Amino acid sequence: MSTPLLDQVTSxxxxxxxxxxxxxxxxxxLAAVGAVGTVPLWLSIPVTVALALGVTQLLAVGMTSPLREMTAAARGxxxxxxxxxxTASSSDEVGELARAFNRMAEDLAAVDRQRRELVANVSHELRTPLAALCAVLENLVDGVAEPDPVTLRTALDQAERLSALASDLLDLARVDAGEVRLSTTQVPVLELLERAVAEAQVSSREVQYDVLVTPSDLAVPADPARLHQLIGNLLDNASRHSPAGGVVRITAEATSTGWRLEVADEGPGIPAADRDRVFERFGTLAEADGGGGTGLGLAIARWVTDLHGGTIHFVDPAPRSTGARVRVDLPREPLQPTPVTRKAVMTKPVDSPAPSGPSTPAVPPKPAVPSAPAVARVPEPGMDMMFGKFWPEAGLSGNLRAVLYCLGVGLLAGIVLPYRDLGLGTFVVLLAAGGVILGFSVNRRSRFTLACAALCLLLAVTVVVRDxxxxxxLCLLAGGAVCMAGLVNGRTLPAFVLAGIAWPLAGLRGLPWLGRSAQAVKGLRASAAALRTVLWSLLGLLVFGVLFASADALFAEWAGAIVPDIELDSFVLRAFITVAVGGVVLAATYLGLNPPNVETGSGPTRPVARRYEWLAPVLIVDAVFLVFLAAQATANFGGHDYLERITGLTYAEYVHQGFGQLTVATALTLLVVWAAARxxxxxTAAxxxxxxGSLGLLCVLTLVVVASALYRMHLYQEAYGFTQLRLLVDVFEGWLGLLVLGVMAAGVTLKASWLPRAALLSGAGFLFLLAAINPDAWIAQRNLDRYETSGEVDWDYLQGLSADAVPVLATLPADVAGCALTGHEPSDDDWLEWNFGRHRAEPLIRSHPTATNCVSKPAG
Incomplete structure (x- = not known):
């Protein structure tokens, strides 16, 4: 992983x-460059914001990841x-906190390991004497053995062993809990050692004890009970591992910093590498192995030493000697135990080297670090916490190929789109973008997604066919909506809305994924080398090409024929378009790779408890519709005079006034049906x-309203002419009527899960069919038909129609055709701007001169 850029900053x-x-x-x-390059604000602002966010993401890498890792580690x-x-690579406060957290985790791991070992070892130590004691008692109960002194002595030995183990464990518990306090007095060392030797000799072990104290009257300040416990455990360990007839030597002497105690035996000894481990609880190496002890003696000896502020360790035996030799260095004045000392007792590592001489009171050493610690996984980065369950990103790895493809589409758009009208080049860019988006979509095998992709392709074709x-x-916007719905594989209207919202949000949600994709470059050494080669080659071509072009006119002409003349403002505009289109395609690609949970919370709702709660509002709406239709019938049968006498409006004004309201009423009716059905x-059958019955009646009445609205618009267009907006609202009203029919079909089967997808695809399909009939040509033809019958026409409006209408307008008589074609100029499109509508209109425009004496009669 690469080092974050701001890691060396310490604050x-x-x-x-x-x-x-x-x-x-x-x-x-970026804003200044966009202004210099005359980039429009609608393009400059989003590109500037997107690049600023990208820079922020790049610089912010590693600032908060340790905190998220600590959260994950704490949960573990x-x-x-x-x-x-x-991961603690930064030098600031967060990095220090991460390192402190790692040290705490190491301490806790060591403590937990020792706790587990303690439980296992205690269980093991208890099992042996208990098993032996149970066996003896069973033999006595079954009559297999007699309760003679030997048998009873065996049982007593096992019971004493259990008692000793319990006593040792209690001592350790007191030490760990910090309840052991030292009660220091002046202790004569020689007297203490002789008393300890006398008690050791009672164990009936066949060893001899040699005590030497220098000076003989040495007295030290210590806790006599604890010091006796220390010496007793050392003598017990030495005697158990000495051979029969062996000698255990005990020496004590004053030192410059305190006094030293040594206990040496003639046993097998302890390897230097294992000398510190025998002080662990239930140590099982060499001296701590066998002999019938509890396995806690040396651990208690070590903790008593620590309580006095001293050190204990095994050293090499004396010259020409064998066996183990333990050395205890104690200070002149013992130290009272503190939490730090107790921590040292609990977490002292097993692999620290043995000190060679007296030292200051023990400082808790750093616990051993596990050989291969696991790095905390970050399951909830900042974006995960922001988007929650709506948009998780579990297991999504980076995809450098997807990023490069999207960047390629953006570069293609930057080359093709600027300074060109919609045409073949635009279609090529749309086709490339759609191929990349669909190719990386996880739902690309879904039938609904494939249907959406096919419809998007048809809608994109309009840029080539229509001017x-x-x-x-409108077709491109509908194609974008259909594309998003297909990428998320939505099934409901809220899902489609959320898909549309998720597209721009993908630019923010996908930033971590983009970072992971960019990090993949470091693993592609061959690709990196190829990229460096290309960059150096382009730099050489640019530098020497410019030099030679400025030095030789013929070379400059040859170069100009190959390289386009790109000025600064053109380069800036192309760069902004590259980033904008590439970013939009990349956001859609991420949406396809990791679609959000758009269906969350769209489960069935609880119906109302009483029927009238939903039925009464629906019946009231039915009644209002019936009254409205009665008014419509009265107006139709009463005639124009009756309508003008009652309302003061002409029939044309009457039909124009109500069309918009009827369209809104139709849309609201669908909402009423949806709410009531839920x-x-x-x-019950009732x-x-x-x-x-109620919703079916409402749908039937709505169809009548739709028919009335379409009839009104027809009359209005016959009176005042045909326009693009009027044709569009006609199509919209017809689509609403189709939805009403779909609702009626769903009401018969009471299954409407197919309806939202059908509504989306049919709406986009209606737009495509509208584009297929050549709407501008259709509008021109209807206006010319009206011109032939009434002599009224709005030449200004016809002149504003696109080149699609030129073939129809060119059919006018030569003396008026120029009026309709005024304003239309022959196109000088290159092949990337080729468009069927402009291509077909060009020869007609050239063959008809423009007119100057055209008088318009507005169409209302």
């Missing part, structure tokens, strides 16, 4: 300041997993009958 405040300063500077430079510790470690920008733009209970 979080400074990092945040640098982050803000760099982001603002980048945004300002709560479950008993202490292996996680936090009317209004219908082409809330109506369906438990419930279903009322549901079908």
């Amino acid at each position: 979080v405040k400074v990092k945040l300041g640098l982050l803000v300063a760099v982001s603002v500077t980048v945004a300002s430079i 510790m709560a479950r008993g997993d202490y292996s996680a470690r936090v 009317a920008e209004w219908i082409v733009v 809330k109506a209970p369906r438990a 419930d279903l009958a009322w549901l079908r």
Whole structure:
């Protein structure tokens, strides 16, 4: 993993300041460059914001990841997993916190390991004497053995062993709990050693004890009970491992810093590499192995030493001697135990080297670090916490290929789109973008997604076939909506809305994924080498090409024929378009790779408890529709005079006034049907009958309203002419009527899961069919038909139609054709701007001169 850029900064405040300063500077430079390149604001602002966010993400890498790793590691510790470690590469406060967290995790892991070992070892030590004691008692109970002194002595030995183990464990518990306090007095060392030797000799072990104290009257300040416990455990260990007839030598002497005690035996000894481990609880190496002890003697000796502030360790035996030799160095004044000392007792490592002489009171050493600590996984980065369950990103790895493909589409758009009208080049860019988006979509095998992709392709074809920008733009917007719905594989209207919202949000949600994709470059050494080669080659070509072009006119002409003349403002505009289109395609690609949970929370709703709660509002709406239709019938049968006498409006004004309201009413009716169908209970046959009857009546009345609205618009267009907006609302009203029919079909089967997808695809399909009939040509033809019958026409409006209408307008008589074609100029498109509508209109425009004496009669 690459080192974050701000890791060497030692303050979080400074990092945040640098982050803000760099982001603002980048945004300002981009805004200034966009202004110099005359980039429009609608393109400059989103590109500037996107690049500033990218720079922020790049600089902010590693600032908060240790905190998220600590959260994940803490959750693991709560479950008993202490292996996680936090990446601590930064030098600021967060990095220091991460390193402190790692040290704490190491301490907790050591403590947990020792706790587990303690439980296992205690269980093992208890099992042996208990098993022996149970066996003796069973023999006595079964009559197999007699209760003679030998048998009873065996049972007593095992019971004493259990008692000794319990006593040792109690001592250790007191030490760990910090309850052991030293009660120091002046202790004569020689007297203490002789008393300890006398007690050791009672054990009936066949060893001899040699005591030497220098000076003989040596007295030290210590806790006599604890010091006796220390010496007793050392003598017990030495005697158990000495051979029969061996000698255990005990020496004590004053030193410059305190006094030293040594106990040496003639046993097998302890290897130097294992000398510190025998002080662990239940140590099983060499001297601590066998002999019938509890396995806690040396551990208690070590903790008593630590309580006095001294050190204990095994050293090499004396010259020409064998066996083990333990050395205890104690200070002149013993130290009272502190929490730090207890921690040292609990976490002292097993692999630290034995000290060679007296030292200061023990400082808790750093616990042994696990050989391969696991790095804490970060399951919830900042974006995961922001988007929650709506948009998780579990297991999504980086995809450098997807990023490069999207960048290629953006570069293609930057080359093709600027300074060109919609045409073949635009279609090529759309086709490339759609191929990349669909190719990386996880739902690309879904039938609905494939249907959406096919419909998007048909809608994209309009940029090549039609010159009317209004219908082409609508088709492209519809194609974008259909594309998003297909990528998320949505099934409901809220899912489609959320998919549309998720597209721009993908630019933010996908930033971590983009970072992971960029990090993949470091593993592609061959590709990196090829990229460096290309960059150096282009630099050489540019430098020497410019030099030779400025030095030789013929070379400059040859170069000009190959290289396009790109000025500064053109380069800036192309760069902005590259970033904008590439970013939009990349956001859609991420949406396809990791679609959000758009269906979350769209489950069935609880119906109302009483039927009238939903039925009464529906019946009232039915009644209003019936009254409205009665008014419509009265107006139709009463005639124009009756309508003008009652309302004061002409019939044309009357039909124009109500069309918009009827369209809104139709849309609201669909909302009423949707809400009622969700809330109506369906438990009984009566419930279903009322549901079908009331909503079915409402749908039938709505169809009548749709027919009335279309009839009104027809009359209005006959009176005042045909326009693009009027044709579009006609199509929209017809689509609403189709949805009403779909709702009626769903009401029959009471299954409407197919309806949202059908509504989406049919709406986009209606737009495509509208583009297919050549709407501008259709409008021109209807206006010319009206011109022939009434002599009224709006030449200004016809002149504003696109080149799609030129073939129809050219059919006018020569004396008026020029009026309709005024404003249309022959196109000088290159092959990337080729468009069927402009191509077909060009020869007709050239063959008809423009007229200057055209008088318009507005169409209302």
